[in-house]
Amino acid sequence: MIKKVTLLGASRIIQFMTPMFVLPYIICVVGLESYGKYIYWLGLSTYLSNVVGLNIETYAIRRVAEDDNQVDAILNPILLKLVLASILILCWSLVSMYNAADAKEFILILFCLYPLLSVVLLPTHYFVGVGDFKLQLICSIIEKLTLLILVFLLVRTKDDYYLIPLTYSFSLIFSIAFCYINMSRNINMSNYKLNVSEIKKYFNVSKYLILGKLSQVHTTLAVFIIGNIFGFSSVGIFDVVNKVLNLSKVPLSVISQAVYSSMKSCLRRYIALFGLMTFFGIVFYLLVNYFSLEILSYLYSEPASTVSLELLSILSLVLISTPALMVFGTNYVARYGAPNTYGKLVLLTNVATISIFSGWYYSGNMQFLDFAWIVFFAETFLSSLCVITFIYMNFGYKRR
Secondary structure (H helix, E strand, O other): OHHHHHHHHHHHHHHHHHHHHHHHHHHHHHOHHHHHHHHHHHHHHHHHHHHHHOOOHHHHHHHHHHOOOHHHHHHHHHHHHHHHHHHHHHHHHHHHHHHOOOHHHHHHHHHOOOHHHHHHHOOHHHHHHHHOHHHHHHHHHHHHHHHHHHHHHHOOOHHHHHHHHHHHHHHHHHHHHHHHHHHHHHOOHHHOOOOHHHHHHHHHHHHHHHHHHHOOOOOOOHHHHHHHHHOHHHHHHHHHHHHHHHHHOHHHHHHHHHOOOOOOOOHHHHHHHHHHHHHHHHHHHHHHHHOHHHHHHHHHOOOOOHHHHHHHHHHOOHHHHHHHHHHHHHHHHHHHOOOOHHHHHHHHHHHHHHHHHHHHHHOOOOOHHHHHHHHHHHHHHHHHHHHHHHHHHHHHOOOO
16 A cells, blocks of 8 residues: 555646646746636646547446456456547647647647547556556656656747647657556557447446536636636636646645555545645645745746736635535545546536526626635535435445
């Protein structure tokens, strides 16, 4: 267990610490407006990539952990997503040509599709389901080292903003290629047989999951909404603050994923895990707010604005509710509940969030920081639903 936590922790630290080195340089060179434009198109491509991904990662992890025929469990979701990805690539190319004002913008928009590489080809379900965190760590190191080299070599002036997604694309390609070369040594890929019924099962499971993912105002749609309502600069501010929060969640996600393959449906274990992760959540909430000025000033390469400080103060509250979402949601409900249960909880949360957002926006009183409270509500509401479902699964229908 200690080895798994160490490997996964190192992988997550590398993944989320790299932006802490890259962001100040990029924002300083190209400016917050150009960076915000890049994040806007990246957010839109990430949203569409989630359509291709069908949001089946949690279920795919479960299948790898439970299925004796791991080759099929690993490759079935990848094959399914590859078919859908080919359609998205064609559509995105047309979108790039239509919206680009010049060749540079075309390259920027086109290569902002790089999240598709990660969603489709990066076998996260294999890493977590099998517990091969050593390979995940090595892949992360290769990806981030390549990224750092390419960013500092290619992005040298303000006019080089269009090369940012190019650097991320090539670093991902190198990392994924290395991953599959090593996976092929441990797993006999030639034993794979297309299982149509299994692929249909993924589609059935994904119905609620994908609807839930695509209607998440507070995550997948956030950048698109902020860019259209508040402008590209606000997109840049939101993205930087969000990266700080993602880094703060690293200890929580490390513990959650490290214990996934070894946790059984034992009530005491999950409650103990929740207590431990809640402790870390509160500690990191306090640390983030205490050092908020220093952190944001470093990332923006200038004194942090009042808006960014207030945004971080609001969004960091999510750190307190995240343990409940991870422990009782992705670790328990998604694993031991009916395949569609977690997706239905996400969808219910989104319906409530969209209703509040719509009412607030059309009242004409919504400000940028008000959107942060929408995000906090959504995360907390979903965490609460996961806790309620966990209690019902352990005490509700057992009594009937």
